[in-house]
Amino acid sequence: MTQALIVIDVQNDFCPGGALAVPGGDEILPAINAKLPDFPVRVFTQDWHPAGHSSFASQHAGKNPFELTEMPYGQQVLWPDHCIQGSDGAAFHAELLTDPADLILRKGFRREIDSYSAFFENDRTTPTGLEGYLRSRGVESLVLVGLATDFCVNYSAIDAARLGFAVQVDLSACRAIDLDGSLATACKGMKAAGVTLFGS
Ligand code: VGL
Ligand code: ZN
Secondary structure, eight states, X not given: OEEEEEEEOOBGGGSTTSTTOOTTGGGGHHHXXXXXXXXXXXXXXXXXXXXXXXXXXXXXXXXXXXXXEEETTEEEEOBXXXXXXXXXXXXXXXXXXXXXXXEEEEXXXXXXXXXXXXXXXXXXXXXXXXXXXXXXXXXXXXXXXXXXXXXXXXXHHXXXXXXXXXXXXXXXEEEOOOSTTHHHHHHHHHHHTTOEEEOO
């Protein structure tokens, strides 16, 4: 069974000092780098927003980062401006070994819709193309690592399980934002979707 390592959003803005820093986000670099040689297929994702993206609180009058708003596709957390296309914040962390990547997939590039998942945008129906890529490479099983456990890793894991991949999340190589218990909710949801969590 061909297994892929999916490295989610290990970018400067999600690491300490970044615009949407995940606590301990840079601590996972050695574990991710060490895992790369073990996988025949390696995919890295990048959160990749245009300036003025609709998930930014700055685009919503009277709203602050980490508040909720209603979008046409449902509820959306509003974020500080982050991962703007081509910016240093959107670049991979300098210590991440990116040369072994087979595919670098960018998501969240449409102004009007966010994309936490590496498989579908936040309407849960617009595909990114990753499913087709993995299937045509014969991949049936995935290990997910990266940032943030409770948002992009969580959404990607649940979508992958829904698509029929065997999915594991290595929590030792993930870190969470954890807004109002979102980490516990995410772990519960991933388990309910049939995702195997290990490394906690
Ligand atoms: C992410 C919030 C906003 C993530 C991306 O990578 O988990 N979180 N954009
Ligand atoms: Zn984002």
